[in-house]
Amino acid sequence: MRMVNGITGVFMAAWITMAACLLAGCGESAPSRDVWEEALSAKHTGLAYLYRNDLEGAAGSFESVARLVPREPLGHANRALALLKLQDYEQAAASVDRAVDLAPEDGEVLSIKSDIVAARGDREAALGLLAHAVGHNASDVVLRYKYLTEMRRLRGPDLQEEDALEELQAMLEHEPENLAVLVELNEILVRLGRSREASAGYRRMAGLLEPVPEDLQTWLDRTLDALNRGDGAEAESSAGILGNLLVVDPAYRASRDRLGDPSQQSPPLYDFRTAPTELAEVAADSLVDMRFVDAGDEWMEGNLSEEEQWTDLVLADADGDGRPDLALAGRLGLTVLRNRVDGWEAVLSPWSGMDDSIPGPGDTVFQLIPGDFDNDGDIDILVAGPSSPQVYRNEGDGTFGLAQTLDPGESPGLFSAVSRADFDHDGDLDILESNMGSLRFYRHTEDGVFEEGTSATGFLESASGAPGRNAEGVTADVVTADVVAADGIAALPPAQPLAWGDFDLDGAVDVVVLFDDGAHRFYRNLRQGRWVDWTERFGGIRWGGAKLVAAADFNNDGALDLFMAGTASEGCRLLWNDNGYRFDREDTPPAFGAACDGLDVAAIRPFDFDNDGFIDLVLAGTSVPDRPGLRLIRNLGNGEFEERANLLPGLPANVEDVEAGDLDDDGDLDLVLLTEGRPLLLRNDGGNANGWLKVQLAAALEGSGKNNFYGIGSTIEVNAGSHYQSLHVDAAVTHVGLGSREKADVIRVVWSNGVPQNRIDPESLTLIIEPQRLKGSCPSLYTWNGDRFVFVTHLMTRSAIGALTETGAPAWPDAANDFVKIRGDQLRMLDGEFEVRVVEELWDAVYMDKMELLVVDHPAETDIFVDEKYLPPPYPDLEIHTVTDPRLPVAARDHHGNDILPALAARDSLYVGDYELGDFQGVPEMHSITLDLGDLKGADRIHLYLCGWIMPIEPSSNLALSQRRNVAVVPPYLEVPDADGQWQTTIPYTGFPSGEHKTVFIDLTDRFPAEDYRVRLTTNLELYWSEAFYTVDEPVRAETRITRLSPDTADLHYRGYSREYRTAPYGPFIRDYQVLSGEPQWLPFAGYRTRYGDVTPLLQASDNRYVIYSSGEEIKVTFDAADLPEPPPGWTRDFVLHTDGWLKEGDLNTATAATIEPLPFHGMAGYPYGPESRYPDDAELRAYQSAYNTRWVSQEYFRNALRLHGPGR
Incomplete structure (x- = not known):
């Protein structure tokens, strides 16, 4: 895990293969370095093609690898795998046999051969090959x-x-801490009645889970x-119930990931076996x-x-010209040195007020933190001093004015450190303050206003309480205001600086906080604004000497x-992150001993000073005599570091702070120090000899609200040839070193809301604007129209288990x-069958429990509709509405008074919006829209x-x-005029379209108190209307x-x-079924999905036996129509598709969005459900799960898409 880069692992046994070749008298000359470089490029391209499911491209690329380095097994084996997926079994067998000849005991190669043999129908022989492979690779648990x-x-x-x-x-024996293996083993022991061994196994399991979460402890x-x-x-x-609950536990998922997914074909080979070792770029x-x-x-x-x-300084682009400015905290106010092309210009913003809660003359400002705190597209400044932090808003003219002094509640405490990020992933920056006695969380509520809301977050860990519980013994992830200690906060030891980031790799921001007593804490983000103490599970951070912490890859x-x-006597430590599973502190590089010796560290800045693509460090502080107060540490890229004092000029022993930024805009990072209360600029001369890239993120400011403007908390991944790096976005501009490469091949941004976005062949200065796209909306329905498959609409949009409503309450758990x-022209018979495709193409998990096609024949002069509106449960059963005489309103206007009748005349591409x-x-x-239905006196029924x-x-x-006071969601309500012509509400909630191309039926019978047949529909939901008509006195049931x-x-x-x-x-977002991309687009839900293949029995009834699938996956369903009679003469045919089941969005604030489990079931009172409820446990459902839900998805x-699969071109 220490030396991972674009090429992973170790290049295997090159000298053995070369020796074997010599002994065999091969006579072939070894490939040159240039040939290996070409093969490396072809390998990356082939892996990228495989990732995108472009199998022909992959087969071609790996054929090139095999041609370039014919005695290397990777090209032959991976070509075989691509051909296997193309079902070209003969060519696949020939390729894999060549790979086996070259590496007869290689377990990965033999695994691919077993897949090919099994696909050709000889499963016994395939099993024998696996047994042979295991015999030669006993420690390979996969x-x-x-x-x-x-x-x-x-x-x-x-x-x-x-x-x-x-x-x-x-x-x-080979992986004693693998929780997933231990769970399976224990369950077998239980079934065999070996109680004593099973009990020992479960106690061993508890030790791996320590501390055991409450729901798991119960079972x-x-x-x-x-x-x-x-x-x-x-x-x-x-x-069995305990095993099901364990699937959502991160420790279980990490261990299960290490076993691979045997329900699928083998993965490709990522590493060359015979390449020269110097080809591996690990340094x-x-x-x-x-x-x-x-x-x-x-x-x-x-x-x-x-x-x-x-007293403090920070670099930030205060005037929006693309160049970093320098902000300084002084006695009189905030001074910004504006970085002009031709020099610097100082602008003073005085501190506001002089009372005890506001910095003023004689006060000390400890920390300046830049950020767009009001999400308006420019940099504001958070000022933290001896008392309550303050937000200074950017006035747009180079000055800053006080926007808010944060209210700490009853116990203000003493400041220690403050940070900002979108901690709850709701699209704006929040503030987390650690001070003497507490952690305090300030939630952004509206337009740059913050409100203290610590009590409901889980940041209430008591120093003496059990891990995961607060002082009252309440589990931290369910703490609410009524269990807070009497002083408004839980007792905590004095807190010191913190670090934040997605440490456990689940997409959500976690927090590490240092405390004076050494009992530092790791808070795991549970989403929906809640955290839990996960310190004992994540491990490694409890070091009493730590006083500062910083995060970087x-x-x-x-x-x-x-x-x-x-401190000067304690030194430094580097804790390696073991794949999001735990921190490992046993391998701190020895160079840190000398680099940190004698330095009482006051500031840590990770940055890449030589643009080589590896994050270096600069430390500032108070040093022992004869050594400077600034230490520069270079990352050698192979897990080792070295101090490079020779690259610095002579400096004093006391440096209070340091910041890094490209002040002269020449492509390398300069340093600004604060020493003896004065700024000092150290210009980087020569770091730009290596390639570089600057990336700025810009979120949408209107009609989005999904991300904070600068994307703070997002991840930027860069691939340049075989080089990969991942950077944590903590500033408006992220600087990326590329080493000897002139440019990057691809950037992938994973925004702070979890949405990925790729940029191919980026420029050296790249602005990436947040895309306007749907990320969750339910599966797409496509039907065969006699010529091609066409998009119809989305299904099951009523279900959104685990989501929040606009009030902050959980969504209903009912099945959809x-x-x-489906119009008759959208679905035609194909070979005696009706065929539909239901594809999940957004960030959702689908639990499809039932599907049924209703063939509706009716007179040609009659049209049929179903009410497709969104309503709260209980959801109504099917009702067919028939229409013979649709009438257009005589007039229609929007809230601006515009004539919108032409846009509402037909279902077409014209929409009102x-x-x-x-x-x-x-x-x-x-x-609103106002419709005039004309003179309807005497009408009995109006629809x-x-x-x-x-x-x-x-x-x-x-x-x-749910946190805003200035915005409230108003669902559609319908008004009609009263006798005085005044609008009055007659239907408080009409419902709204539950997706694309949906019909809303509204019964207006007896709704008009006067002979004025106008209706006004008002809302602030983003609704777009394409058609409006009404009927009068239609037959009740045609x-x-x-x-x-x-x-x-x-x-x-x-x-x-x-x-x-x-x-x-x-118009809506729709999809063209004929134009396909195979590349995965969303972070998957981890867990067990339904295995590929026949799932017909699972769609017959709503019985909790459902198909579990997700992004990029499709159910192809046919309905036998051979015996279906033709419509009578003069009749026509439409269809209604009935589906039942649940949807779970991958949104970071959907409960348990990271996992497939817990499984929903009919009748559950809520989702996720607590220990008092569980998925039904009976023999039939156990058999269903063991037979169908066997496909593990990690x-x-x-x-690892960019790191392992190359540039993706």
Whole structure:
């Protein structure tokens, strides 16, 4: 884990292969370095093609590898894998046989060959190959687990439990802390009645989980109790429930990831076996000729008073010209040195007020933190001093004015450190303050206003309390205001600076906080604004000497590491992040001993001073005599570091602060120091000899609200040839070193809301603007129209389990029970069948429990509709509305008075939507449409039909809305005029379209108190209408003939993503099924999904036996229509598709969004449910899960896309 870069692992046994070649008299000359470089490029391209599911491209690229280095097995093996996926079994077999000849004992090569043999129908021979591979690779747990899985698949009930137990025990010998293996082993022991061994196994499991979460502890205790009592049935049931609960635990997921997914074909080979070792880029390039030079005092002359003593500094682009300015905290106020092309210009913003809560003359400002705190697109400054922090807003003219003094509540405490990020992932910056006695969380509520809200977050850990619980013994993830200690905060030891970032690689911001007593804490983000103390589980951070901490990816493996610094006598430590699983402090590079010796560290700045693509460090502080107060530490890229004092000019022993930024805009990072209260500029001369890249993120300011403007908390990944690095966005501009490479191949941004965005061939200065795209909306329905598959609409949009509503309450847990109309011209018969495709193309997990096609025959002069509006449960059953005489309103106007009747005359690409967007997607200004239905005196029944679509509000935006006082969601309500002509509400909630191209039915019968038949529909939901008509006195039930068809076949498989586009400025996002991208687009839900193949039995009834699938996956469903009678003469045919099940969005504020589990079920009272509820446990459902839900999906494949799969061109 220490030396990971673009090429992972170790290049295997090159000298053995070369020796074997010599002994065999090969006579072939070894490939040159240039040939190996060409093969390396072809390998990267092939892996990228595989990742994108471009199998022909992959096969071609790996054929090139095999041609360039014919005695290297990787090209042959990976070409075989691509051909296998193309079902070209003969060519695949020939390629893999060549790879086996070259590497006859290589487990990965033999695994691919076993897949090919199995695909050709000889599963016994395939199992024999795996047994042979295991014999030569006994410690390979992935290979062993695949062998065990294939034994189970082939032997079925004839496989003896003891045989499976033997394999699992062998795995544990080589990986004793693998929780997933231990769970399987324990469950077998329970079934075999070996209670004593099972009890020991569960106690061992508890040790790996320490501290055991409360819900797991409940079922662990029940399992152990049943084992002790000898109640085998109860022990088996409790053990099964415990196993299901464990699947969502990060420790279980990490261990299960290490076993691979044996339900799928083998992964490709990532590493060459025979390449020269120097080809592996695990070290930085040689240091370029560079040094830091004292820029002198000229830049300050005429700008800064000679007498002023500054207490803190920070670099930020205060005036928005793209160049970093220098902000200084002084006695009189905030001075900004504006960085002009021709020099510097000072602008003073005086401190506001002189009372005790506001910095003023004689006060000390400890910390300046830049950030766009009001999300208006410019940099504001957070000022932290001896009392309450203050937000100074950027006035747009180079000055800053006080916007808010944060109210700490009843116990202000003493300041220690403050930071800002979008901690709750609701699209704006929050503030986290650590001070003497507490952690305090300030939530952004509206337009740059912050409100203290610590009590509900989980930051209430008591120094003496058990890990994961506050002083009252309440589990931290459910702490609310009524369990806060009497003084408003929980007792804490004095807190010191903190670091934040996605340390556990689940997409959400975690927090590390240092405390004076050494009991430092790691708070894991549970989402929806809650954290839990995860220190004991994550490990490694409890070092009493630490006083400062910083986070960065120092080994370019995609995970944030921690650098901790102490006093002059304590030194420094580097904690490596073990793939998001835990911190490891046993391997601090020895260079830190000398570099930190004698330095009482006051500031840590990770930065890449030589642009070699590896993050270096600069430390500032108070040093022992004869050594400077600034230490420069170079990252050698191979897990080692070195101090480079020779690159610095002579400096004093006391340096209070240091900042890094490209002040002269020449492509390398300069340093600004604060020493003896005065700024000192060290210019970087020569660091730009290496390549570089500057990336600035810009979130949408209107109609979005998904990300803070500068994307603070996002991740930027860069691939340049074989070089990969991951950077944590903590400033408006992120500087990226590229080493000897002139430019990057690809940038991937994972925004702070979890949405990825790629930029191919980026320029050296790259602005990446947040895309306007849907990320969660439910699966897409495509139907065969006789010529091609066409998009119809989205399904099951009523269900959003785990999400938040705009009030902050959880969404309803009910299954969707959804009905959508399919027009007759959208679905035609194909070979005696009706065929539909249901594809998940957004960031959702789908639990599809039932599908049914209703064939609706009716007279040609009659049209049919179903009410497709969004309503709260209970959801109604099917009702067919028939229309014979649709009437257009006589007039229609929007809230501006514009004539909108032409846009509402037909279902086409014209939509009504002329209103101002708001801060959040889905919540614009209040708007209305007014329809005049004409003279309807004497009408008995009046029905209104509206067709349109809605831009959904995302769960994270709902969290933000629940915190706002100036914005409230107003669902559509309908008004009619009274006798005085005044509008009065007659339907408080009409419902709204539940997706694209949906019909809303509104019964207006007896709704008009006067003979004025106008209606006004008002809302601030982002609704777009394309058609409006009404009917008068239609028959209550016109004649129809309905035939219900159950699925004849249903096949689950990977498909990819159809091209998304919009038909018109106000039109919905729709997709072209014919234009496909195979590249995964979303961070996957981890857990067990339904295995690919036949899933027909799972769609027959709503019975909790459902198909679990997610992004990029498709169910192809056919309905046998061979015996379906033709419509009678003069009749026509439409369809209604009935689906039932649940959707879970991947939004970071959806509860348990990182995992497939917990599994939903009919009748559950809430989601996620607590220990009082559980997915039903009976023999039929256990059999269903073991037979169908066997496909393990890890998040690692997505996370490692750039690192392992190359540039993706």
